[in-house]
Amino acid sequence: MGEVIGIMSGKGGVGKTTTALNLALAIQHFGDDVIVVDGDIKNPNIGLYLGIYRYPATINDVMRGGAEFNNAIIKKAGISIIPASLSSTSSSIGLTKLKNIFNDMDGHVILDFAPGLGREALSFLDICDKSLIVTNPNIPSVASTLRLINILERQNKNILGVVINRIGKSYEITREDIETVCPGKTVWEIPEDENVRKSAMMKTPVLDYKPYSRASVRFSEMAANILGKEFKEPSFPRIRDFFSSFRRPVADNKLPELKDEEDGRGNDQNP
Numbered sequence: 001m002g003e004v005i006g007i008m009s010g011k012g013g014v015g016k017t018t019t020a021l022n023l024a025l026a027i028q029h030f031g032d033d034v035i036v037v038d039g040d041i042k043n044p045n046i047g048l049y050l051g052i053y054r055y056p057a058t059i060n061d062v063m064r065g066g067a068e069f070n071n072a073i074i075k076k077a078g079i080s081i082i083p084a085s086l087s088s089t090s091s092s093i094g095l096t097k098l099k100n101i102f103n104d105m106d107g108h109v110i111l112d113f114a115p116g117l118g119r120e121a122l123s124f125l126d127i128c129d130k131s132l133i134v135t136n137p138n139i140p141s142v143a144s145t146l147r148l149i150n151i152l153e154r155q156n157k158n159i160l161g162v163v164i165n166r167i168g169k170s171y172e173i174t175r176e177d178i179e180t181v182c183p184g185k186t187v188w189e190i191p192e193d194e195n196v197r198k199s200a201m202m203k204t205p206v207l208d209y210k211p212y213s214r215a216s217v218r219f220s221e222m223a224a225n226i227l228g229k230e231f232k233e234p235s236f237p238r239i240r241d242f243f244s245s246f247r248r249p250v251a252d253n254k255l256p257e258l259k260d261e262e263d264g265r266g267n268d269q270n271p
Contacts, residue, residue, distance in 0.1 A: 011141060034108040034109070056071060130159070135163070161186030
């Protein structure tokens with residue numbers, strides 16, 4: 001049975017998709033199977049984040065029965081993803097089929113929610129086993145996080161913890177503040193790191209772009225904690241990151257080629 005981890009946020013712009021993709025890549029580095037599914041049906045961005053603009057099929061197709069789940073999988077930067085349609089105008093969400101698919105899977109499903117507390121985001125809660133809440137260290141983000149936690153707790157949902165993105169800003173609320181207002185919740189910190197912005201420009205997760213950067217190390221630590229595996233702090237991370245850049249090929253920002261039917265991905269559907 002696949003474990004579905006919902007990546008949620010009380011508001012947009014806090015780094016939710018960045019967290020989803022890097023957490024997935026870190027989980028994969030620990031040897032577990034994982035796939036990222038774009039659950040933001042109205043405003044999808046996982047494909048755009050990775051520089052993918054043409055899809056053989058989308059999660060929209062899967063949910064309405066127009067495509068098989070495996071035929072909608074795309075691999076980029078070492079991650080298996082299923083994007084959502086960029087052209088969908090439908091607000092209806094059929095989740096029964098998707099829930100059954102996830103139940104039959106092994107490994108982990110990282111479900112990138114729509115931001116906020118709207119009906120679309122909350123409707124996906126029924127197919128999640130655990131939730132991870134992403135926020136920024138400022139009052140509006142933390143306030144929306146508290147509202148989201150209250151909703152999840154009222155529905156008896158399993159909250160893995162809170163991820164504070166971009167630690168190091170001058171306007172920040174401290175980790176201690178967040179632990180005080182979110183008692184009993186595990187808190188992970190992802191530091192402000194220019195490599196995150198650079199990796200976004202390269203259309204790849206920072207864990208792929210700079211595996212020993214400050215943010216990458218913390219994403220790896222978070223994945224280890226969630227999986228219950230040992231995490232060893234890398235020695236001399238800056239030196240290792242410097243030399244890894246010589247081994248890493250330049251990111252390919254070209255449109256991915258759609259595989260043919262022999263690869264099990266043939267599909268003429270448009271997004």
